[in-house]
Amino acid sequence: MTDSSLVIAGKSFTSRFLLGTGKFKNKKDLSDSITASGSQIVTVALRRIDLERHEENILEHIPSHITLLTNTSGARNAQEAVRIAHLAKASGCGNWVKIEVINDSKYLLPDNQETIKATEILAAEGFVVLPYISPDLYAARALVKAGAATIMPLGSFIGSNQGLKTKEFIQVLINEIDLPIVVDAGIGAPSQAAEAMEMGADAVLVNTAVATAQNPQGLARAFALAVEAGRMAYLSGLPLKLPLGSASSPLTGFLYDELPAN
């Protein structure tokens, strides 16, 4: 079956599985998981350098052909997100930024309003902006207007592995928004990633589930297959759900001419 590429800001990708690089136990797990995932876009974050502990540079473990997507984690408002995006761009590692504005420490839900403000500013400056939001049609429409390159609605709370709790709202975005929809956050199992793709999501981003698995490399591969399976199912057109049984083999003409009465 032929599939079109995922196109974000004019750049084509054959993989529809984005991988986050946080929480990995060691750099080998990270590196092996990136390879196993087949991901062509991976997310990274920016932090102050620890002056006591000379840490390794994470970018050394990410192959150079991969598109880096720097998130603005740690930003509590639009202004801080813009500052982080500027710092990321100054590194010379591209201008792709995932806007993540969070000022709630309990649920870690993104602030859609501040995200829209940051997207307006950064898109106008020429950044490729991928905003992470709570799935909301009006916020998504505002982001389209602001110049976002994709919309990244959350499936459930970050790092919760709860799957697609916001399924119906993500479906609205898939139906109504004319930008790639990348389901991000909360996806804890390959079946959930497949479900998002079957609904017609354009891509899925996973981090915690892979990074904290017993075998991260194995789960990265499982997610990649699930994303591909879900995509193929979507393109093939899933049949309708029926309320009653519908036989897949003929039930009459062998022992009975008619089905036995109940």
Next chain:
Amino acid sequence: MHITINGTSQQLISVKNLSEIVSSYCKQSKHVITELNGTIIPSDQWSKTNLQDGDALELVTFVGGG
């Protein structure tokens, strides 16, 4: 003189430029981003930028993230 690096006060014995600071505080300079008193300084300007008493410097780099 005293400068603040990443929120911590540091004493410098002699005047140093940004390039020297980055080499002494970071394992490597690749992918290090510097922000001096709120302004990003590109790496090609580091050796021309001398630190002054009371400066606030941020040294930032990439880490894992989702």
